[in-house]
Amino acid sequence: MSAAGTRGPGGTAGDHGPDAVAARTARLLGAAGARAEPVRGGDICDAYRVGLTSAEGAGRTVFAKALRTAPGDFFAAEAAGLARLGATGAVAVPEVFAAEPDVLVLEWVEPGRPDPAQAERFGRELAALHASSAPSYGTPGEPCYLGPLPLGSPAEPVTDPARWPSFHVEHRLLPLLRAAVDSSRIAPADARAVETLCDRLDDPAVSGPPQPPAVIHGDLWSGNVHWAADGHARLIDPAAQGGHPETDLGMLELFGCPELPRILAAYEEVRLVPGRAARVPLHQLQHLLAHAVLFGGGYGAQSGAAARAALG
DSSP states (O other): OOTTOBOOTTOOSGGGSHHHHHHHHHHHHTOSEEEEEEOOOOSSBEEEEEEEEOTTSOEEEEEEEEOTTOOTTHHHHHHHHHHHHHTTTSSBOOOEEEEOSSEEEEEOOOBOOOOHHHHHHHHHHHHHHHTSBOSSSBOTTSOOEETTEEOOOOSSOOOOGGGHHHHHIIIIIHHHHHHHHHTTOSOHHHHHHHHHHHHHTTSHHHHOSOOOOEEEOSOOOGGGEEOBTTSOOEEOSOOOEEEOHHHHHHHHHHSOOTTHHHHHHHHHHHOOOTTHHHHHHHHHHHHHHHHHHHHOTTHHHHHHHHHHHHHO
């Protein structure tokens, strides 16, 4: 799932079609002209490769995406998340050129194919990201979105590693569970399994050892790892926040990722995480619940199964 994904070629009608986005991008970046070509990606937004032309005839390419129904802070939150990741100096992200309420313009990074060298570099960089301290869990006072779903944070920052389980329950799992129940996207027995896990998450045997807040991507499915032609993968479309590193690793494993064994092996060369395998279902549950809310299908049942597996 991607907050800044695409619906595929064609775009939307009206003021967010290719011609309109091209003209909007040209105005935002002071270009004399532009041409937009739809590109494929995730599920939420329309996305374009935009070729810009200057008054002198010079050209450059940027990436633009648009969402007519976006909340006013939707793209600002994504831009802030990219800045949060980039500020660590650990991972590469695309440069942000403009963030408007319904349009975001980024550096165009020529796509490439995943290969062992790029995967190993990415694994080491991800470990370095997770070694970067965050001031608290979540993004207190700032917006954050998981796909189109807003993620709340407590008004008072939570910094105590021992309080991560209660933070995760109160501000991640239970809000998503309530939304899934209210939309009839999860069966009662599966909802009860998630509730039981929430009740027991303060048990270290379930939650694992205390984890100080670290900077995480927050929505690290394989589509948000942009394999680049220059051999340096970029992180895109983040729900960047202070969180638990195993959330990113669990998400990478949830839907599969090219070169995943190499990524994880390189990660563990830098940052060992003893006992992580047993906690993978716990750290996949948030995203399974989000998928249940958004897409229905079997994700409610998968949420229940993950909760049961996390309980052992």
